[in-house]
Amino acid sequence: MTNHWIDLRNSDCILVMGSNAAANHPISMKWVQKAKDNGAKLISVDPRFTQTSARADIYAALRSGSDIAFLGGMIKYIIDNDKYFKDYVVNYTNASFIPVEKYNFDDGLFSGYDPKTRKYDSSFWAIKKDSAGIPERDITLQNPGCVFQLLKKHYSRYTPEKVSEITGTPINDLTKVYETYAATGTKDKAGTIMYAMGWTQHTVGVQNIRTMAIIQLLLGNMGIAGGGVNALRGESNVQGSTDQGLLFHILPGYLRMPTSNLATLEAYNKAITPKTADPMSANWPQNLPKYSVSLLKSFWGDKATIENDFGYGWLPKPDLGRNYSWLNLFDEMYEGKIKGFFAWGQNPACSGANANKVRQALAKLDWLVNVNIFDNETGSFWKGPGMDPKKIKTEVFMLPCAASIEKEGSIANSGRWVQWRYKAVEAPGKAKPDGEILTELMIEIRKLYKKGGKFPDPILNLKWDYTDDHGDFDAHKVAKELNGFFLKDVTIQDKQFKKGDPVPAFGFLQADGSTSCGNWIYCQSYNADGNNMARRKKDDPTGLGLYPQWSWCWPVNRRIIYNRASVDLDGQPWNPARPLLKWVDGKWVGDVPDGPWPPMSDSKNGKYPFIMKPDGLGAIFGPGLADGPFPEHYEPLECPVPANLMSGQFVNPTVKIFKGEMDKHLTCDPRFPFVGTTYRVTEHWQTGIMTRWQPWLVEAAPQMFVELSEELAKLRGINNGDKVKVSTIRGEVDCVAIVTTRFRPFKMGDLTVHQVGMPWCFGWMVPKDGGESANLLTPNVGDPNTMIPESKAFMVNITKA
């Protein structure tokens, strides 16, 4: 989230789309309700009338996978009706930039596309720069080649009629949503978006979110209280696990994973460090070498020296351009190329798209280590449905770990608040904290490598001193490592520090090896003031609910990021009634500002507000993605329509399609005529691995179901409560039918399209007869930027069992 949970109360209009917050983030509704009590409007856009819709002022239905069409229509409405916030758009976004002449868009394809590689050359989307290297601009926004005019042209095709025919949303409902949300495009109004997997799990997932980001920039809703783009993250520490770099493409703190082409630290630092010639751009990422060197010092300690490139060579290097993400990982495993596997606190046998393939892949492993607090379908895959244990060679180690209340440490919530948890009790039986398990395992591996082995340097040189005097894992030691400390006595910015002192904040980190820091964005979390993550003071000086002394949030306790966009060029709040930041007597008052510089009207030292962008401005035109600088509607890989009404390009042209025996998909096939989608229920969490073992919750939500409309039920002769089978080309799942008005058929031109929905929280293991995972049905195709699978839109059949 750019903002945070309590800030929802500051909004004038809350759009919930791609999320069912009331069911899946129930306590968020406390703050949505506070906003409503203050007069805010709540809009719910969802294929199904959800618990969130039931609280909404406006509900609009849309067919799964048509969000860009829906939102593209909103961009058109905002521009056509002059609803955008002009001062903001001109000064704080790249609307005035002018892309190069070879930028073009024609019939669903942007210029630069290579059909052989299914990739774009993004140099076709570059921004024109003047002789000094500064982007050319037309601040009148009238140049037909400027971003604003290109945007207008691009979305001129998204007429209400065409949008309605694609989304199945009645035009009246579209208009109501557009009017209500676009009304936040004034100085004194804030609109916000709450989205979740309903937006990410599509082959156009990132562009779904970008469409909304463009809307938020047009309306001046970024960086302000009650605004922002807010991803409602689904696991208690998925923000933290992303921050710590548990993904193939990033190191801790979102530093890019070094690739095979970058042989030296110098080459790496050059590649990750953007440049700008514009003195008005803070270009904060120019500091990245300070963070990468401090990270290497944290990895290898004293072993990282300037002479050995700070141990850069000890990091593994993925091949440039090769993707090692989830779907590829399981594809390689299915092909037998992966021999050993750690499934640590995760249950891919139920959470992976096309889970039948995942389960077959597990059977090809030599060994599997599964760490969990409960037995699960992954660790016990060898005794699951259709498996013959005698034929499965995989050795499995099931390691019992401690639950959250049985250990100490921090987790980061969706609003980037990093909160400390305490240990209440010991873990039961032989169960141990994960930190204990991984520390012991590495100590044992190091013992083996001391006797020799392939390339032992990184293993033996890794700094591994995270245990206390008794040899137990010590979370405080790691927390201090994440914060960082000085490695010698230094004076920085007139302040003196001694070797071993904690680094106060990331502004003090150095690229010369004099500081160590495990994660630059966590620098300040545990400094000389103590463990800031454990703070519990409830002062609220701004009155906006920022609670700056409750826990700690990254970066540098800034509660709302991009907050320099909440003020005008003179540093005065756009909305004086909700002053997030204010320039008073040469100082910023309010939230921690996005950098110390004076406001933009200071011609000498003023800076643009979007300090993480090299150009300093919000990117309405975004050349950094795989699938285009503007979002464009494409159909899901599996869809119910014979053509894309928007262009001749049916599906996202850059999507990777797997072609193995288990990678089936099809579209417009009479055997699978209905749209299917997946979701969650309040009582179960993710695959249900924690909740399905709890009698209280199982009693409330005991078994797999499918929701379908009364019209579809009639068509198929299905009654409420019947046992039915839902199938796709990849698998089938038995469900109890819930016949409901929550789903309604979509009228799309002459076409009537039915949609059904299922939760994905069940699995064969427990409860008995509770049913199977909906991921047996979902396709293993992903967004070209993130490779997040398209679990939200696929084609199914439904029959009586």
Place this chain on the structure above:
Amino acid sequence: MTVTRREFLVISGAVGAGLALSSLGIDMGPVRAYADDLKKIDKIKTAKQTTTICPYCAVGCGLICSTNTKDKKIINIEGDPDHPINEGALCAKGAGLFQTTSNNPNRLKKVLYRAPGSDKWQEKSWEWAIKEIAKKVKTTRDANFIEKNANGEVVNRVEAIAHIGSAALDNEELWPLQAMMRALGLVYIEHQARI
């Protein structure tokens, strides 16, 4: 935050309500047994309180765990009224967090091992398991280590071992976890954020 004293009004309130329900014909046996257990302890003197954050979604609600200092068991978990996000409120999952504790007999409590071709688990010791896993990591890594890629670039990586997980761990566990996997040379490192 660890607090040693706190009144148990909420527990006693909940138990009272539960017993009242039994007069309506609902089987409140388990609740009554739980209430009987609670009666046996001097709640104020024996309870230790610790704050925690909910392990489910990422709203980050606060909870208070009450632990019996005599038998070291959790006797109650409830929403933290001082927490600014949830102000004491919880959803069904958070309110049921008690059932993730050792009070749930389904918790895994032993190291289990499944041999190739076997149809059952065997109980093992931690010492054995850690040693065996370390050996397997080394054997697989050494047999499949890639020093250079097809272009002749130095890559020093291992593709034959993969890791997924986990958004369920603490930051202080995740950082060393990624460091360990990267020191081993793994490039297939993924977790929940990808799906």
